[in-house]
Amino acid sequence: MERLDHTFAALADPTRRAILARLALGEATVGELAEPFEVSLPAISRHLKVLETADLIVREKRAQQRVCRLRPEALKTASEWIEQNRRMWEERFDRLDAYLRELQGKENDDGNG
Amino acid sequence: MERLDHTFAALADPTRRAILARLALGEATVGELAEPFEVSLPAISRHLKVLETADLIVREKRAQQRVCRLRPEALKTASEWIEQNRRMWEERFDRLDAYLRELQGKENDDGNG
DNA sequence: CTTGCATTTAACCGAGTGGTTATTTAACTT
DNA sequence: AAGTTAAATAACCACTCGGTTAAATGCAAG
Numbered sequence: 004m005e006r007l008d009h010t011f012a013a014l015a016d017p018t019r020r021a022i023l024a025r026l027a028l029g030e031a032t033v034g035e036l037a038e039p040f041e042v043s044l045p046a047i048s049r050h051l052k053v054l055e056t057a058d059l060i061v062r063e064k065r066a067q068q069r070v071c072r073l074r075p076e077a078l079k080t081a082s083e084w085i086e087q088n089r090r091m092w093e094e095r096f097d098r099l100d101a102y103l104r105e106l107q108g109k110e111n112d113d114g115n116g
Numbered sequence: 117m118e119r120l121d122h123t124f125a126a127l128a129d130p131t132r133r134a135i136l137a138r139l140a141l142g143e144a145t146v147g148e149l150a151e152p153f154e155v156s157l158p159a160i161s162r163h164l165k166v167l168e169t170a171d172l173i174v175r176e177k178r179a180q181q182r183v184c185r186l187r188p189e190a191l192k193t194a195s196e197w198i199e200q201n202r203r204m205w206e207e208r209f210d211r212l213d214a215y216l217r218e219l220q221g222k223e224n225d226d227g228n229g
Numbered sequence: 230c231t232t233g234c235a236t237t238t239a240a241c242c243g244a245g246t247g248g249t250t251a252t253t254t255a256a257c258t259t
Numbered sequence: 260a261a262g263t264t265a266a267a268t269a270a271c272c273a274c275t276c277g278g279t280t281a282a283a284t285g286c287a288a289g
Contacts, residue, residue, distance in 0.1 A: 008128055015124035016277085020197075027204045033236060046278055048237060053276095067235050067286045075205040082198045085127075085191055091140045092188040129247090146266060159248055161267060166246095180256045180265050 006058065010081045013057035018042070019050050023073065026060065032068040119171065123194045126170035131155070132163050136172065136186065145181040 013019055022036055037047040051071060054060045058077040062069045126132055135149055150160040164184060167173045171190040175182045 007133070008130060011124045011128035014198075015121055015128055017121060018277090020120070023201065027201065027208060029208070034234095042277085043279065044236070045238080045280085049277075052237090064285090069236065073205045073208070075202060075209060078198055078202045078205065082195070082202055084133075085195045085198060088136065088140065089188060089191045089195055092186045092191065095140060095142070095186070096188060131247090147264095155247085156249065157266070158250085158268080162247075165267090177255095180263095182266065 006077075006080055007084055009053075009057040010059065010077060013053050013059055014081070016050070016053075018047075019054055022047075022050060022054065023059065026071060026073050030070050030072045032065075032070055033062075034068070036071060119190075119193055120197055122166075122170040123172065123190060126166050126172055127194070129163070129166075131160075132167055135160075135163060135167065139173065139184060139186050143183050143185045145178075145183055146175075147181070149184060 018040060021040070025031060025036060025039070033044070033048060033051060036051070037044050040047060051060065051062065055062055058074055060071050061074055062071050064070075131153060134153070138144060138149060138152070146157070146161060146164060149164070150157045153160060164173065164175065168175055171187055173184050174187055175184050177183075
């Protein structure tokens, strides 16, 4: 899965997660997004490009501004990967748990250990 | 959230995701994990360190081998972040959708665009 | 068509990453 | 104690990343 690379990599940066959080409150221009952060505008611009490449946002031209908006579908891919794995991992753990309990029981039965 | 950085960064690499997938089938030694991949053992060893730092796996000494096992809890943090955001983003979209539908209705009422 | 504003691109820097091979550490085996 | 095996660490390299400042682009407005 090629897109997961981009999605997870994009989410790994705290500034980018903060941008997404901000965007969850509503669309915003690049300048508005940059304002609360202590980094330069070009830095933000590149963060936005990363988010865009990961399909987490879209940038739309509006007059001389670029308005950014979230794209919820992208999170879905990542979410599905995680949830699927979480289920598998936990199943494994349940089986291990059951196995250990079974061992415990057998020990009590024939008294060797 | 400091841990999310590590978790997402760890998940961003396809080799590491493959290692996790392998591990979902059951615990394995470093050598066993390295085998299916075309990269050197030290490379795998470092991937494992990344996964360990992200709390996605634990490495346990067994004789002269290191056995790796998944830690499902770590995925939970990432999962929660994603799900929470997904909900928020989609709420926003629902509101936007409703708003657009409302506009549409008004247009039909008084006929101005 | 020049000025001004919003944003991107270019060029650069230091730190981090993922890979390599060679060496070291740790533990079992003889 | 010496040898063997499993894995980690060291040293190195190319590349990416996140940041900077300076220059270029796109668009609106005088």
